[in-house]
Structures are given as C-alpha cells and as structure tokens.
Amino acid sequence: MRTLPTLALCSAFALLLGLSGCFRQAPPPLGVDDVKELRTYGFDTIVEPQATWNPETNQILARIEAGFVLLDEGRDRQDYYRSTERRETVDPVWINRTQFAFGPGHGLIATASGREVPSSQGLTVVTIGDKNGKRVLDPQTLTKTGYRPRVWGDRIIAQAEDKIIVVDHFGGVSEFGPGFYAEPQRGGRGVTFQEAPVLEADRWTGLDLRRGRLFIRWKPGQVTSLANAIEARWTASGGVVATVLRNDPPLGRPWWEAGTDVYLVAGPEAKPLLIAKDARSPAPHPGGGLVAVVSREGATDLVDESGAHRRNFLDQGDHPEWSHDGTRLLVEQLVQGKPDARYLRVAVLRIGAPLPAPAAAPAAP
Numbered sequence: 001m002r003t004l005p006t007l008a009l010c011s012a013f014a015l016l017l018g019l020s021g022c023f024r025q026a027p028p029p030l031g032v033d034d035v036k037e038l039r040t041y042g043f044d045t046i047v048e049p050q051a052t053w054n055p056e057t058n059q060i061l062a063r064i065e066a067g068f069v070l071l072d073e074g075r076d077r078q079d080y081y082r083s084t085e086r087r088e089t090v091d092p093v094w095i096n097r098t099q100f101a102f103g104p105g106h107g108l109i110a111t112a113s114g115r116e117v118p119s120s121q122g123l124t125v126v127t128i129g130d131k132n133g134k135r136v137l138d139p140q141t142l143t144k145t146g147y148r149p150r151v152w153g154d155r156i157i158a159q160a161e162d163k164i165i166v167v168d169h170f171g172g173v174s175e176f177g178p179g180f181y182a183e184p185q186r187g188g189r190g191v192t193f194q195e196a197p198v199l200e201a202d203r204w205t206g207l208d209l210r211r212g213r214l215f216i217r218w219k220p221g222q223v224t225s226l227a228n229a230i231e232a233r234w235t236a237s238g239g240v241v242a243t244v245l246r247n248d249p250p251l252g253r254p255w256w257e258a259g260t261d262v263y264l265v266a267g268p269e270a271k272p273l274l275i276a277k278d279a280r281s282p283a284p285h286p287g288g289g290l291v292a293v294v295s296r297e298g299a300t301d302l303v304d305e306s307g308a309h310r311r312n313f314l315d316q317g318d319h320p321e322w323s324h325d326g327t328r329l330l331v332e333q334l335v336q337g338k339p340d341a342r343y344l345r346v347a348v349l350r351i352g353a354p355l356p357a358p359a360a361a362p363a364a365p
Contacts, residue, residue, distance in 0.1 A: 029289025152184035162204035
C-alpha cells in the first residue's frame with residue numbers, strides 16, 4: 001500500500017494562534033435573531049447527497065451514483081467524478097482542505113445464497129491536486145474494512161461490523177471497542193457512540209434494542225449516557241446535542257414519526273436539557289450558542305442552546321449543515337414532482353447584530 005499524505009490537522013502555527021486566542025475576550029454567543037439571509041444559491045442532485053462542507057473553504061462535497069461531485073458557488077463550477085469500479089461513495093467526510101474519505105454503504109454485501117458478509121471495499125482517501133490549471137484527483141485505498149468514516153484529530157474513526165475502529169494515516173487499524181456510529185469531537189478528546197444501530201436493521205447484536213443508549217465519552221475514563229438518543233453532534237463549547245426518540249421507530253414509515261426532541265448535554269456533570277421539542281437533526285453553529293434543527297413539519301428552525309428561543313428560518317429544509325465559518329447554511333429540499341431528487345439550498349448569511357445605520361449627512365447650508 002502506498003503511503004498516504006499525512007492527515008494531521010494541527011500545526012505549530014495553529015497552536016500559536018490558539019495560545020494567542022487565550023488572551024482575547026470570547027464573543028457573546030449567537031442568538032436566533034443574529035442570523036439574516038442575504039442571498040441564496042443551490043445545486044440539483046439525484047441521489048441522497050450527504051453533502052458536507054470543506055473545513056476551510058466554501059466548497060461542498062456530495063454523493064452521486066458511484067461517485068461524487070465537488071460544488072463551488074457559480075455557474076459551471078461543478079466537477080463530477082465516477083468510479084470505474086462502481087465503488088460506493090457513502091458518508092463522505094473532509095479530512096482537511098484537500099483530502100476527503102468515504103466508504104461503502106453498510107459494510108455488508110449479499111452473496112448469491114442470500115447471506116450477508118462484510119464488504120472488503122473499506123475506506124478510500126481522495127487527494128485533490130492541480131496540474132496545468134486543472135483539478136486532478138488521487139484516490140488511494142486506506143483500509144480494506146470499515147465504513148462511515150469520521151475525522152478525530154489526526155486519525156479517522158469508522159464502523160467495522162459491530163465494532164468501532166480507529167485508523168491512522170498509514171492505514172493502521174486499532175479497535176476502539178463495541179458500539180455504533182461514532183461521532184468524534186473533531187479537535188478534542190471526546191467521542192459519542194450508540195449502543196445499537198437504531199435506524200437500521202440490527203444484523204450484529206441479536207439484542208432487542210429498538211432505541212438503546214447514546215454513550216458520551218468526554219475523555220478516557222469519563223463516560224455518561226443519554227437514553228434513546230441518536231444523531232449526536234458536538235458543540236463549539238464541548239457539549240453534545242442529540243435527537244431523542246420518544247417511542248420506537250415505526251416500521252415502514254419515517255423514523256421521526258416516533259416523536260423526537262433535541263437535547264443538549266453541556267458537560268459530564270450537566271443534566272440533559274430539552275432545547276427543541278418536536279425536532280431532530282441538530283446542527284450546532286461553529287461559533288457556538290446556536291443550533292439549527294428540523295421541525296416535525298420538515299422546516300428548518302434556529303434555537304439557542306438554552307432552549308429559551310426558537311425561530312423558523314426556512315419553511316422546508318432537511319439535514320442542515322453550517323459552513324466552516326458559520327456564514328452559510330446548507331439544507332436539502334424536496335423537488336416537486338421528482339421524488340428521488342434533492343435540491344441543495346445554500347443561504348449566505350449575515351451573522352451578528354446589524355451594523356448601525358450611517359449618520360445622516362449634514363444639510364447643505
């Protein structure tokens with residue numbers, strides 16, 4: 001296996017910036033009225049896009065059938081790539097500005113006899129380069145096992161059967177432990193994982209855990225749990241927001257019809273706080289204090305981390321995702337008359353209190 005470019009995300013320069021930031025006064029947390037839409041743009045997709053922002057730019061990575069697309073604002077700035085091997089490009093995740101990873105769908109493939117066996121596709125890392133003014137890609141196999149990659153510092157954490165694995169930038173694999181769908185604190189020590197797969201058929205445990213528990217490992221040796229929770233995300237201040245199911249997911253119908261609420265667990269000693277009733281799919285703002293959620297009716301709402309204020313932002317929008325600097329909000333929208341299509345709508349935002357109006361010019365003498 002060829003050595004992959006390093007996945008390290010930290011540098012001495014970044015550390016210096018972090019230290020200098022210790023002497024600055026932290027800005028006040030955002031409120032639901034501190035976000036104003038300035039303009040919008042978007043892209044059409046034909047499969048579940050699982051769109052995700054580049055961690056340093058406004059480029060979007062999204063799935064297409066047997067491939068992926070890189071999307072930049074502006075006409076004719078969309079680059080489509082398809083795998084000649086028809087590889088699945090599921091759960092894509094940016095590693096850094098020029099690298100991203102993806103894997104297969106569920107880590108299982110069906111044999112001719114109808115049995116399901118683990119997939120040998122594993123994780124792929126793609127490096128974006130430039131040659132003669134044209135974008136070029138260098139895909140490389142990172143592992144032959146695992147799916148659903150997530151970035152955890154300078155490593156990747158992924159699912160392998162009923163276990164969570166950790167992969168270094170050489171492709172070395174170590175076992176984290178049993179569990180499902182790890183969500184690491186990208187730049188910290190924390191990681192969450194589920195007791196059961198919940199939203200998928202449980203092919204692994206043999207246990208009757210329709211909802212299970214969400215485990216939050218704040219650091220090694222410090223673990224708390226949240227019952228019936230899924231869709232965990234880390235906040236800028238080091239807390240966890242998650243969707244809590246009030247009932248077992250219904251068979252043959254959307255899982256959120258079970259009734260869902262969004263809770264915040266601010267830290268290892270904090271009690272879970274209800275911040276959005278009848279909501280799901282929380283997306284914390286990278287600046288802190290604010291969370292985008294999806295309402296029972298399929299709208300995108302903004303709530304503050306205290307749960308005291310909630311504001312409708314879009315009448316329709318699923319899977320909200322903030323850009324790296326929090327100045328753009330991406331959502332998926334249904335396309336009328338095209339049940340398999342999704343429109344990726346991006347709102348360009350003004351963040352913070354509006355600037356004061358300029359003083360009126362003095363009257364002419």
